[in-house]
Amino acid sequence: MTPLYLFNTLASKKQPFLYPSGRVTLYVCGITAYDHCHLGHARSAIIFDAIRNYLEYKGLTVCYVKNFTDIDDKIIHRAAAEQRPWKEVAEQFIASYNADMARLGVRPPTVSPKATDHIPRMIQIIEKLVATGAAYVIEGDVYFEVSTAISYGILSRKKPEQLLAGARVEIDERKRNPLDFALWKASKPGEPVWDSPWGPGRPGWHIECSAMAMEYLGETVDIHGGGSDLIFPHHENEIVQSETYTGKPFVSCFIHHGFVTIADEKMSKSLGNFLFIRDIFEQFAHFPEAVFGEVLRFYLLSVHYRSAIDFSSDNLRSAKQGLDNLYTLLQRLDETQSLSQPAPPGLDDVLASYEAKWEAAMDDDFNTPEALAVMQTLRAYINTRLSAGDAVYFVRALFVRWGAVLGLLQVSPEVWRYDGWLSPLVECISEATVQAWIAEREAARGRRDWATSDAIRKRLAETGIVIEDRPDGTTRIKR
RNA sequence: GGCGGCGUACCCAAGCGGUUAAGGGAGCAGUCUGCAAAACUGCGAUUCAUCGGUUCAAGUCCGAUCGCCGCCUCCA
Secondary structure, three states, X not given: OXXXXXXXXXXXXXXXXXXXXXXXXXXXXXXXXXXXXXXXXXXXXHHHHHHHHHHHHOOOEEEEEEOEEOOOHHHHHHHHHHOOOHHHHHXXXXXXXXXXXXXXXXXXXXXXXXXXXXXXXXXXXXXXXXXXXXXXXXXXXEEEOHHHOOOOOOOOOOOHHXXXXXXXXXXXXXXXXXXXXXXEEEOOOOOOOEOOOOXXXXXXXXXXXXXXXXXXXXXXXXXXXXXXXXHHXXXXXXXXXXXXXXXXXXXXXXXXXXXXXXXXXXXXXXOOOOOXXXXXXXXXXXXXXXXXXXXXXXXXXXXXXXXXXXXXXHHHHXXXXXXXXXXXXXXXXXXXXXXXXXXXXXXXXXXXXXHHHHHHHHHEOOOHHHHHHHHHXXXXXXXXXHHOOOOOOOHHHHHHHHHHHHOOOXXXXXXXXXXXXXXXXXXXXXXHHXXXXXXXXXXXXXXXXXXXXXXXXXXXXXXXXXXXXXOOOOEEEEO
8 A cells, every 4th residue: 555644733744644453543523413514514524534435445444433512502502592402402403414414425434422422431531530630620510720731732732821812711710720621510400410420510522522532442543533623622622631541642643624614714603604504405406416415525525625615606516517527428438338348458557547646646635636636637538538439438437436435426427417307497397398398309300490499499498408419319408 | 912824827726846837617719510509629827926035946945025814712
């Protein structure tokens, strides 16, 4: 295997990622289940899905854990506002998340643990932190004392003094230091509670990831990922509490991805400029879900994962066109060739060189834009070979194999381009009507009645349906 | 205020010291076609925000300037 280089936030540079055992543990911070997922969540899920797939493509066994935060202030607040149990709120949005992921073609992680199923483990960790003096108890709350850890700030490269100077840190007079964070919170009346050595309460946010990562992946995780907004304080806190507890490195390599922006501003709840995944699918409901899911994936993977990616309908349209190119090649291959034809000599070597380029791109910190470019270049090359009459059908499998890693090219070309799609412009027009018009036009063309033929074509165009006359005389629908 | 990132053709976007600056979209031209559309092919930046510097060699390293964004508070 060629070496894989990953940008490790801990080192702030690309480093070779070693996997001598052939096994890799991957932990990604999941959602807090208090609302539907937006495009930013989709980017995160798709990036790590592709990363996981690529590690497997390289022959590694990946244990991928992505948690659900199913107890949190925001969940409690929503439940209170809607006067229903917090558990119901959490379950609803976990289900919504799962539905969105299915639409996006994201494979389920190996394990999808819920925070509330791991309370005993969290308590066990907190107890030791209290016992060793790294954490202290105040009125049923337990806080981690940041000043006990000399390495605090290694991930985010922030110095405690500088953080305080920002004056944006919440001041809780009871804490010994404003940066100290809650491991356990005493419950207020009406809130969900679990028994603990410090009285009834619930866990703080950061401790759950440490507990679940250790539970399923051991004390040191190979790769831990999330959005770059999690670097501080979430991941920084995970590191201190975990390493103080185990005395071992918590994570070998931290991977953080950039944001989805709209008009170059971070998509976020507080700015109100976010788009729910479900709403985007709704907006493009004239595409079959599997088709639009891939368009979204292609778009999200067309920018390197560490950079910001700006969302716009123009960018989405551009992605659709780009993916169409690839599907058109697949369709052209299917229609004109088959595996039974012997491949011309030398083609193997050409494909091997493209394969090497593709893998080099992915090995270079998962450079998916570069990998996509390799695919487009091969596409053009194969098209010229096809025009020359060469038998090149067997490259199809290569495209599909690459596509499987990225979650693309998994739909049949027929479905992709022509299968009974309905235009949003003319929901009143049935598939049968369209077919009848086309048959009528076929007849007109047969008697060389171009005026009628063109009139029908125009009528179809007005309803958003593009017709394509093929060399063999048949007509097919395209949108 | 502290820390970090970005600025490459009309748009999106790779490239991170060394042949002619990837790729996609759009546009234009050609092939095909009854005409279209679609598809395919071809064309497109002497130049990488600006100004200096280092180097035999710089979008690529260093410094300054301008502009944009993010983190420092829940956040993918």
